[in-house]
Amino acid sequence: MSSALLLQSLILGILLGGLYALLAAGLTLYFGVMRVVMIAHSAFLILAGYLAWFFTVTTGWDPLISLVITVPVFFGLGVAVQRLLMTRLKPASLTMMSVLLTFAIALVIEGMLGFTFTGVQRRIKLDYGAASIELFGAQVAVVKLVAFGLAVLALGALWLVLKKTSFGQALRATIQHKEAAELVGVDTAKVASYGFGLGLATAAVGGTALALDATIYPSLHWHWIGPLFAIIVVGGLGSIPGAAIAAMLLGITQSLLQVPLGTTWAQTVFYLALFVTLIVRPQGFFGGRLAQRF
Amino acid sequence: MRNDSDLQATGRWAGLRRSPQRMTGLTLVVVVAVFALVFPMTTSTGYLLSTGVVILNYALLATGWNFMGGFTGYISLGHAAYFGLGCYTTAILIDRVELSWWLALALTPVIVGLIAVPIGIAALRVRGASFVIVTIAFVLILLLVSQSWVSLTGGSTGIMIPRPFDGLTRVEHHRVFYYIFVAALVLALFVWWRIDRSRFGMGLKAVREDEDKARALGVPTFWAKLIAFVWSAVFTSLAGGLYALWFGDLDPVFQFSILMGAYMVLMALLGGVRELYGPVVGAIVVGLSIEFFKAEFGDTQFHLVATGLLLAVVVLFMPEGVIPAVRGLFTRFGPQASSIREETAEQLAARQDAVGATTPGSES
Numbered sequence: 001m002s003s004a005l006l007l008q009s010l011i012l013g014i015l016l017g018g019l020y021a022l023l024a025a026g027l028t029l030y031f032g033v034m035r036v037v038m039i040a041h042s043a044f045l046i047l048a049g050y051l052a053w054f055f056t057v058t059t060g061w062d063p064l065i066s067l068v069i070t071v072p073v074f075f076g077l078g079v080a081v082q083r084l085l086m087t088r089l090k091p092a093s094l095t096m097m098s099v100l101l102t103f104a105i106a107l108v109i110e111g112m113l114g115f116t117f118t119g120v121q122r123r124i125k126l127d128y129g130a131a132s133i134e135l136f137g138a139q140v141a142v143v144k145l146v147a148f149g150l151a152v153l154a155l156g157a158l159w160l161v162l163k164k165t166s167f168g169q170a171l172r173a174t175i176q177h178k179e180a181a182e183l184v185g186v187d188t189a190k191v192a193s194y195g196f197g198l199g200l201a202t203a204a205v206g207g208t209a210l211a212l213d214a215t216i217y218p219s220l221h222w223h224w225i226g227p228l229f230a231i232i233v234v235g236g237l238g239s240i241p242g243a244a245i246a247a248m249l250l251g252i253t254q255s256l257l258q259v260p261l262g263t264t265w266a267q268t269v270f271y272l273a274l275f276v277t278l279i280v281r282p283q284g285f286f287g288g289r290l291a292q293r294f
Numbered sequence: 295m296r297n298d299s300d301l302q303a304t305g306r307w308a309g310l311r312r313s314p315q316r317m318t319g320l321t322l323v324v325v326v327a328v329f330a331l332v333f334p335m336t337t338s339t340g341y342l343l344s345t346g347v348v349i350l351n352y353a354l355l356a357t358g359w360n361f362m363g364g365f366t367g368y369i370s371l372g373h374a375a376y377f378g379l380g381c382y383t384t385a386i387l388i389d390r391v392e393l394s395w396w397l398a399l400a401l402t403p404v405i406v407g408l409i410a411v412p413i414g415i416a417a418l419r420v421r422g423a424s425f426v427i428v429t430i431a432f433v434l435i436l437l438l439v440s441q442s443w444v445s446l447t448g449g450s451t452g453i454m455i456p457r458p459f460d461g462l463t464r465v466e467h468h469r470v471f472y473y474i475f476v477a478a479l480v481l482a483l484f485v486w487w488r489i490d491r492s493r494f495g496m497g498l499k500a501v502r503e504d505e506d507k508a509r510a511l512g513v514p515t516f517w518a519k520l521i522a523f524v525w526s527a528v529f530t531s532l533a534g535g536l537y538a539l540w541f542g543d544l545d546p547v548f549q550f551s552i553l554m555g556a557y558m559v560l561m562a563l564l565g566g567v568r569e570l571y572g573p574v575v576g577a578i579v580v581g582l583s584i585e586f587f588k589a590e591f592g593d594t595q596f597h598l599v600a601t602g603l604l605l606a607v608v609v610l611f612m613p614e615g616v617i618p619a620v621r622g623l624f625t626r627f628g629p630q631a632s633s634i635r636e637e638t639a640e641q642l643a644a645r646q647d648a649v650g651a652t653t654p655g656s657e658s
Contacts, residue, residue: 093613
């Protein structure tokens with residue numbers, strides 16, 4: 001592999017890793033606040049992508065503007081899903097049943113997308129869609145940079161919310177120890193539903209970023225859920241920094257392996273990492289047991 | 295020991311006499327079984343017969359799933375992996391190794407069962423959420439591999455399996471496979487029933503209720519789970535092998551589909567995972583619904599929405615399944631258990647004489 005190609009792959013890997021990091025952060029957030037495995041996360045991601053596409057097709061404006069609508073709407077949706085559906089499940093079997101319930105949500109979203117927009121592959125046409133700039137001697141598409149910037153901004157915002165606000169403190173406390181958080185006066189039910197909202201908001205941002213530079217179709221979410229799950233298990237369920245680090249590492253590895261192996265086999269790196277993690281360190285590499293620390 | 299089993303037996307039969315719903319249940323099973331056996335001879339419509347085969351296939355898959363999901367409570371969303379492995383093992387043994395179909399079919403559960411051992415060892419290291427994630431990941435891996443490894447699986451163009459019986463019409467082909475599937479289903483139900491009543495099954499159910507306590511009480515939880523996992527893979531792959539022989543054409547997208555895994559969970563859950571016939575009932579209900587949705591909504595993706603809604607309703611409102619829910623209705627509206635004896639003192643004395651000196655405590 002020539003050094004230019006290596007550099008190109010590395011940069012693309014970092015850009016991809018940023019998007020993975022944002023999405024995995026959302027996914028691990030649900031698990032942190034409620035021990036819920038949100039299979040529908042990537043379905044919401046694709047939904048946001050479709051909304052961005054639909055927004056651009058109907059208004060002709062830039063898809064990024066659709067975020068003004070989708071982010072609050074998805075936040076509200078997340079709160080609603082948590083309040084109306086997740087809290088109905090019995091606590092004893094919450095984790096298992098939440099898997100099935102969110103799977104059902106994913107099926108409904110996929111079916112509705114296919115029903116409304118048909119199974120035709122969609123792509124947003126942008127003026128700057130084909131443009132690329134030179135970065136350290138490698139050609140990088142502008143849309144990928146925009147998507148990465150969006151992901152970094154959203155992750156930064158998430159970090160600020162979690163670290164600097166009292167709500168964030170309450171949320172981290174809920175993740176660490178729910179009962180203890182309740183004892184010191186945190187309304188964990190409310191925090192959990194807002195945590196869900198935050199998670200879905202990351203899906204809204206991620207979906208828009210994805211739609212900038214990828215072709216989307218209703219069943220695309222199955223290709224995302226596997227890698228994302230692998231990332232949060234490798235990072236340690238419930239740990240947001242763990243998810244971000246694992247996302248970066250695996251994104252870069254995937255991108256580097258794409259050159260010698262091709263796209264399909266390169267994707268298996270996620271599953272390989274997942275199985276190695278389970279054998280060597282089932283609780284994940286970065287987070288410690290169930291997000292003992294943030 | 296002997297006294298214990300005597301006591302249990304007396305209690306069992308007494309229960310049968312006392313509870314009309316038990317008789318109703320037994321009658322229902324017999325009626326359904328007779329209908330299922332007679333049905334293929336009454337029709338020569340290919341569509342009806344093939345729908346019957348599809349539903350039996352679902353029933354076998356869901357029963358296979360229930361070896362893991364029902365006994366241990368470990369919900370696998372990725373059991374399509376073993377279905378697909380079963381399909382492809384049979385196909386590859388016939389097409390590439392050139393074995394006869396029955397040998398290929400007989401070897402399939404053995405091979406897939408062996409493959410399931412290392413997978414089980416890895417997957418069973420974790421519980422709950424991580425376990426589900428691993429099972430999903432396994433299907434996605436196999437989908438990738440079967441699409442990419444063209445020389446072995448034929449990739450997206452698929453693989454064709456010649457029909458095992460020569461000289462049969464399409465309808466006869468369906469009819470023969472209908473009965474083969476019935477036989478396989480009966481075998482699976484029999485094994486499940488035996489495990490259900492065994493000490494081993496008790497250990498598995500203890501894992502379902504509280505794994506840590508079960509372990510503390512001396513249940514070898516890991517091995518118990520692994521054995522259940524392998525049994526589950528064996529019967530699921532048997533369904534796959536039969537499907538491959540029946541359908542004759544495989545495609546990775548349909549064989550390793552998460553949707554198929556979701557169907558298995560939905561069926562078992564809808565029927566009731568703690569019941570012997572739960573997955574079969576679920577397969578009939580869900581299988582007919584799926585066929586109906588597909589016929590009704592055709593090529594649109596609306597059948598996904600319908601399946602999703604059905605799954606959500608089951609999870610939210612009857613996570614124990616239909617059979618326990620219906621039985622609950624029976625108990626509520628049926629004859630109430632009361633403390634008043636419904637037999638005279640003479641009858642009671644006569645029965646106690648018959649049983650012998652060891653009067654069952656449960657009768658007083």
